[in-house]
Amino acid sequence: xxxxxxxxKFQVLKTGQSMTLQxxxxxxxxxxxxxxxxxGMGLRLIYYSASEGTTDKGEVPNGYNVSRLNKREFSLRLxxxxxxxxxxxxxxxxxxxxxxxxxFFGPGTRLTVL
Amino acid sequence: AQSVTQLDSxxxxxxxxxxxxxxNYSSSVSVYLFWYVQYPNQGLQLLLKYLSGSTLVxxxxxxxxxxxxxxxxxxxRKPSVHISDTAEYFCAVSEGGSEKLVFGKGTKLTVNx
Numbered sequence: 001x002x003x004x005x006x007x008x009k010f011q012v013l014k015t016g017q018s019m020t021l022q023x024x025x026x027x028x029x030x031x032x033x034x035x036x037x038x039x040g041m042g043l044r045l046i047y048y049s050a051s052e053g054t055t056d057k058g059e060v061p062n063g064y065n066v067s068r069l070n071k072r073e074f075s076l077r078l079x080x081x082x083x084x085x086x087x088x089x090x091x092x093x094x095x096x097x098x099x100x101x102x103x104f105f106g107p108g109t110r111l112t113v114l
Numbered sequence: 115a116q117s118v119t120q121l122d123s124x125x126x127x128x129x130x131x132x133x134x135x136x137x138n139y140s141s142s143v144s145v146y147l148f149w150y151v152q153y154p155n156q157g158l159q160l161l162l163k164y165l166s167g168s169t170l171v172x173x174x175x176x177x178x179x180x181x182x183x184x185x186x187x188x189x190x191r192k193p194s195v196h197i198s199d200t201a202e203y204f205c206a207v208s209e210g211g212s213e214k215l216v217f218g219k220g221t222k223l224t225v226n227x
Binding site: 004040041042043044045048058090094102103104105106107108 | 118123141155156157158159160163204214215217219220
């Protein structure tokens with residue numbers, strides 16, 4: 001089992017370009033999350049999805065959109081990238097949207113916006 | 115609103131020495147507490163968690179943490195570290211019933227030979 005996979009691993013964009021980060025899981029989990037990690041800032045929640053067809057904003061949603069395509073896949077879209085969105089993006093999953101369920105993380109996507 | 119403070123951004127230690135990584139949280143209600151580890155160029159993985167019951171929690175790789183409600187702390191300890199423990203460690207909290215985790219800013223542990 002691959003667990004949580006993310007594509008691409010690395011990406012360089014110019015300001016104003018758009019792109020979609022893909023996340024897929026084979027753990028049969030209901031809940032999925034997108035975080036960004038910046039040096040000295042820890043992880044901050046961008047969006048999450050409790051189940052297929054539902055999404056909710058996290059702490060830092062501005063400039064992003066998400067789609068829960070099906071139970072396995074949760075994508076993050078940057079419509080018009082800005083240098084402030086340079087970061088490492090992590091997708092995570094958990095069995096259910098309950099606080100004490102362990103979250104499982106993908107390997108991350110390192111994004112640079114010039 | 116809940117918040118998490120990791121008091122040390124970097125902790126250098128020698129191999130086989132003990133280590134303590136400190137974490138304090140603020141919350142007015144009951145909380146669940148977690149420690150995650152991130153090895154270089156990888157995602158995060160769970161070390162241990164406190165939900166209820168015994169305040170001393172044991173995790174993977176010989177780590178343990180103690181929940182102290184009066185001091186609102188959840189410090190991570192290991193009696194003897196290895197080179198392979200070099201990583202960044204994140205403390206996280208969720209208020210009882212909340213679906214969201216709030217992470218601290220992380221502590222980089224460097225174990226030197």
